Amino acid sequence: MVKTLYPTLPVLLVDDENAWLNSFGLTLQVAGINNIVTCNDSRKVMELLRAQAISVLVLDLTMPHLAGDELLPQVVLDFPEVPVIIITGLDQVETAVSCMKLGAYDFFTKVTEEERLVTGVKRAITFGLLRRENSSLKEHFLKDELHNPDAFSHIITHNKSMRSIFQYIEAIATTGEPVLITGETGSGKELFAQAIHSLSGRAGEFVAVNIAGLDGTMLADTLFGHKKGAFSGADQSRKGLIATATDGSLFLDEIGDLTAQSQVKLLRLIQEREYYALGSDIALSTNVRMIFATHQNLDSLQESGEFRKDLFFRLRTHHVHIPPLRERLDDLPLLLDYFLDEAASRLNKAKPAYPNELPILLGTYNYPGNVRELQSMVFDALSKHRSRTLSMDVFKKYIESRMGTANDIEEEVTGETVFSILGTLPTLKASGRLLVKEALHRSQGNQAIAAQMLGITRQALNWRLKQQSEKD
Numbered sequence: 001m002v003k004t005l006y007p008t009l010p011v012l013l014v015d016d017e018n019a020w021l022n023s024f025g026l027t028l029q030v031a032g033i034n035n036i037v038t039c040n041d042s043r044k045v046m047e048l049l050r051a052q053a054i055s056v057l058v059l060d061l062t063m064p065h066l067a068g069d070e071l072l073p074q075v076v077l078d079f080p081e082v083p084v085i086i087i088t089g090l091d092q093v094e095t096a097v098s099c100m101k102l103g104a105y106d107f108f109t110k111v112t113e114e115e116r117l118v119t120g121v122k123r124a125i126t127f128g129l130l131r132r133e134n135s136s137l138k139e140h141f142l143k144d145e146l147h148n149p150d151a152f153s154h155i156i157t158h159n160k161s162m163r164s165i166f167q168y169i170e171a172i173a174t175t176g177e178p179v180l181i182t183g184e185t186g187s188g189k190e191l192f193a194q195a196i197h198s199l200s201g202r203a204g205e206f207v208a209v210n211i212a213g214l215d216g217t218m219l220a221d222t223l224f225g226h227k228k229g230a231f232s233g234a235d236q237s238r239k240g241l242i243a244t245a246t247d248g249s250l251f252l253d254e255i256g257d258l259t260a261q262s263q264v265k266l267l268r269l270i271q272e273r274e275y276y277a278l279g280s281d282i283a284l285s286t287n288v289r290m291i292f293a294t295h296q297n298l299d300s301l302q303e304s305g306e307f308r309k310d311l312f313f314r315l316r317t318h319h320v321h322i323p324p325l326r327e328r329l330d331d332l333p334l335l336l337d338y339f340l341d342e343a344a345s346r347l348n349k350a351k352p353a354y355p356n357e358l359p360i361l362l363g364t365y366n367y368p369g370n371v372r373e374l375q376s377m378v379f380d381a382l383s384k385h386r387s388r389t390l391s392m393d394v395f396k397k398y399i400e401s402r403m404g405t406a407n408d409i410e411e412e413v414t415g416e417t418v419f420s421i422l423g424t425l426p427t428l429k430a431s432g433r434l435l436v437k438e439a440l441h442r443s444q445g446n447q448a449i450a451a452q453m454l455g456i457t458r459q460a461l462n463w464r465l466k467q468q469s470e471k472d
């Protein structure tokens with residue numbers, strides 16, 4: 001299997017001392033940075049940069065023929081997206097400062113502790129990624145096109161915000177950085193995670209884990225695996241899902257449910273790319289791409305202290321929020337058609353025609369279960385369907401029953417009603433007019449559906465509308 005390289009674009013180390021190139025290259029490899037190119041002749045750097053895209057350039061100041069501070073202005077001019085780290089001698093700090101003014105990203109002295117130097121390189125990799133993403137996003141938005149539309153073929157949509165998310169995902173998919181996907185239940189988070197994996201070009205598997213209900217030990221065992229004898233019943237060593245997802249992507253769903261202890265372990269995994277199997281004190285390293293999802297509001301969880309701030313900010317670097325179905329009702333006709341096809345083939349039935357009003361009726365519902373709920377509504381309707389045209393009755397009954405439940409729950413749980421926010425109550429007449437207006441708005445002017453929402457006959461609605469227009 002092809003070994004996944006990190007970062008996707010190599011780090012270029014330039015120094016005339018081969019010993020330093022080798023030893024620092026090794027240190028970076030141990031820290032999980034295994035995509036490295038070295039060069040011991042500074043005169044060849046521009047040629048190298050032209051031949052190959054680079055994530056970070058680490059440049060020694062003191063070199064024969066062409067010193068680092070002479071080379072820097074050329075690099076900054078021709079390759080502004082590449083962050084440059086300058087390595088100096090102790091007595092060259094002033095030159096290093098002037099390099100910063102010329103556009104270097106950072107500088108370190110050669111005697112700096114290696115750990116700090118590695119952290120500096122990691123920071124520069126992230127910075128370079130963001131810079132590239134930024135320009136790639138700009139290009140995408142200006143052109144409004146996708147390079148790999150096939151990766152999104154399972155996500156049925158023509159909604160504008162969803163297309164923007166596709167573009168964002170295309171820009172970040174190959175970076176290997178963690179991605180956080182938020183959105184209500186059933187909105188399609190797992191489908192997006194799969195799209196990220198398929199765009200990343202990773203050779204390994206896509207492994208999905210729902211961590212809701214797993215306590216700290218079960219989660220650690222699932223992800224990290226265990227050593228033989230780690231706990232009673234552990235007769236054999238077992239590798240965890242992180243190992244299964246090597247060179248691929250690990251999708252962790254419901255991360256809002258993580259215990260405090262598991263949050264610490266996860267942060268370490270993201271930052272250090274390291275973990276320990278249960279019962280073992282040998283650190284294992286991983287190159288897995290992590291994708292996280294939650295339907296919960298992580299913002300409020302971190303404000304209330306239930307979710308670690310550092311983990312929250314680390315995860316938010318690449319954040320995708322999937323809008324709920326009720327905010328993209330323009331997708332309903334497309335989704336209805338798609339799920340009818342899907343249900344027809346699963347039920348081995350012919351795909352029926354449906355009344356033109358059906359998408360309008362469906363648009364009057366608020367879909368707390370999002371696309372998954374629509375999918376099962378359509379499946380249910382088709383399994384009960386007998387004639388040539390799909391009947392609207394099953395959908396009407398479903399929506400009526402759910403809307404009723406939603407109102408009851410609202411009162412039971414909060415003790416509040418929709419009128420609670422009003423200081424003064426409107427008159428019955430005024431509220432009647434408003435209700436009719438809202439129902440017609442929601443039903444896109446379809447009186448039969450509006451009447452049904454209001455619980456009156458179509459004739460009664462017609463009569464009210466006539467009365468109103470005579471008074472206006």
Ligand SMILES: Nc1ncnc2c1ncn2[C@@H]1O[C@H](COP(=O)(O)OP(=O)(O)OP(=O)(O)O)[C@@H](O)[C@H]1O
Binds near residue numbers: 155295
């Ligand atoms: N845009 C879409 N096009 C086609 N199918 C979709 C779309 N969005 C969701 N689905 C379908 O709806 C169902 C739920 O999707 P998915 O599991 O990705 O949602 P989720 O947000 O991960 O849900 P949960 O939070 O409950 O885990 C799946 O069967 C999926 O195929």
